[in-house]
Amino acid sequence: GQQLNQSPQSMFIQEGEDVSMNCTSSSIFNTWLWYKQDPGEGPVLLIALYKAGELTSNGRLTAQFGITRKDSFLNISASIPSDVGIYFCAGQLTGANSKLTFGKGITLSVRP
Amino acid sequence: NAGVTQTPKFQVLKTGQSMTLQCAQDMNHEYMSWYRQDPGMGLRLIHYSVGAGITDQGEVPNGYNVSRSTTEDFPLRLLSAAPSQTSVYFCASSYGSLFSYEQYFGPGTRLTVT
Numbered sequence: 001g002q003q004l005n006q007s008p009q010s011m012f013i014q015e016g017e018d019v020s021m022n023c024t025s026s027s028i029f030n031t032w033l034w035y036k037q038d039p040g041e042g043p044v045l046l047i048a049l050y051k052a053g054e055l056t057s058n059g060r061l062t063a064q065f066g067i068t069r070k071d072s073f074l075n076i077s078a079s080i081p082s083d084v085g086i087y088f089c090a091g092q093l094t095g096a097n098s099k100l101t102f103g104k105g106i107t108l109s110v111r112p
Numbered sequence: 113n114a115g116v117t118q119t120p121k122f123q124v125l126k127t128g129q130s131m132t133l134q135c136a137q138d139m140n141h142e143y144m145s146w147y148r149q150d151p152g153m154g155l156r157l158i159h160y161s162v163g164a165g166i167t168d169q170g171e172v173p174n175g176y177n178v179s180r181s182t183t184e185d186f187p188l189r190l191l192s193a194a195p196s197q198t199s200v201y202f203c204a205s206s207y208g209s210l211f212s213y214e215q216y217f218g219p220g221t222r223l224t225v226t
Contacts, residue, residue, distance in 0.1 A: 009152065042116070042202050042217030043155070088154060099170070100215075102154030 004089055004103035012109045017079050021087055021106050024071045029091030032065050032072035033100070037086040046087075047074070079110050113138050116218035118203050124224045125193040133188040133221050135203030141216075143206045144186040148172065148199040149220075155202065161186055193225045 005024045013019050023032070031050055035043035047058050049065035049072060056063055062075045072091075076083055086105040092098050119134045137144065145160035147170075157170030161180040175197060177189040186205075190197060200222050206215040 004154070040219070042204075042219050044217070045215065090154075099157060099160075100155075102156075104152055104154045 004091055004101055006087075006089060006103035006106050008106065009104070010107045010109070012111065013079055015079055015081060015110050015112050018075060018077045019079060019108065020076075021074045021089075021108075022071065023073070023089030023091075023103050025091055025101075026070070027091075027093075028069040029093060029101075030069070030098075031092035032063070033090040033092070034061075034063050034072070034074045035088040035090060037088065037105070039085065043088060076108075079108075081110050081112055084108060084110050115139065116203055116205050116216050118201075118218035118221050120221060121219065122222045124226065125190070126226055127194060129193050130189070130191050131193065133190075133201055133203075133223070135186045135188065135218060136184050137186075137203075137205040137216070138184065139205060139207070139216070140183060141205035141207045142183070144180065145170070145204050145206075145215075146176070146178065146186070146188045147202045147204065149202060150199050158188065158201075190223075193223075195225045197223065198225045199223060 033048050034046045036046050037043045047063040052069050053067050054065040060077045086107050088105045089103040090100045116137045142163050146158040147155040149155050156172050158176050159178040161167045164183050167178050200220050202220050203218040204215050
């Protein structure tokens with residue numbers, strides 16, 4: 001089946017730094033999603049992307065849908081301690097009821 | 113709205129025991145699903161439902177049963193727990209389409225099977 005690759009598994013940054021996360025796939029997706037999971041909580045949607053090349057921002061977050069439809073990235077600018085958590089990418093194929101495929105997630109730590 | 117609620121938050125079972133993980137949503141969402149999350153793994157779909165009375169299998173359905181008698185509730189049953197079912201279980205609901213971007217997750221149930 002489809003697989004999404006997120007690496008590295010963990011990232012450590014200093015407060016105030018920018019960080020970029022990548023998500024790649026061997027398959028094409030029509031929708032890319034980025035979720036954040038706080039410790040002990042369920043994932044929360046951050047950004048959704050629906051069109052190849054699309055660049056979308058949500059506050060300090062910016063995500064892009066790759067031109068090839070096989071990748072996406074998420075940037076966090078001017079990181080703050082509450083950015084700590086696990087960031088998942090997810091891809092969706094064609095069709096409204098197509099299932100989501102999730103990456104394994106990147107654990108982000110922010111040093112104050 | 114409470115959103116998606118899950119009970120219990122933590123559970124320890126012995127191998128062979130059965131139990132039901134509860135999930136409820138008060139957003140009148142048609143679509144509900146169950147995922148499991150294991151260390152170093154992404155979320156994997158167990159079962160899903162497109163409406164009351166309709167359920168289907170996801171990626172890892174073995175060892176789990178579901179039913180959807182009402183729009184609000186979508187319980188997940190473990191008939192005979194195994195250590196391999198130690199995991200964190202998330203219920204999610206959405207409207208519009210099953211896996212639309214507007215998918216809301218519950219806080220999770222942390223299950224340990226000894």
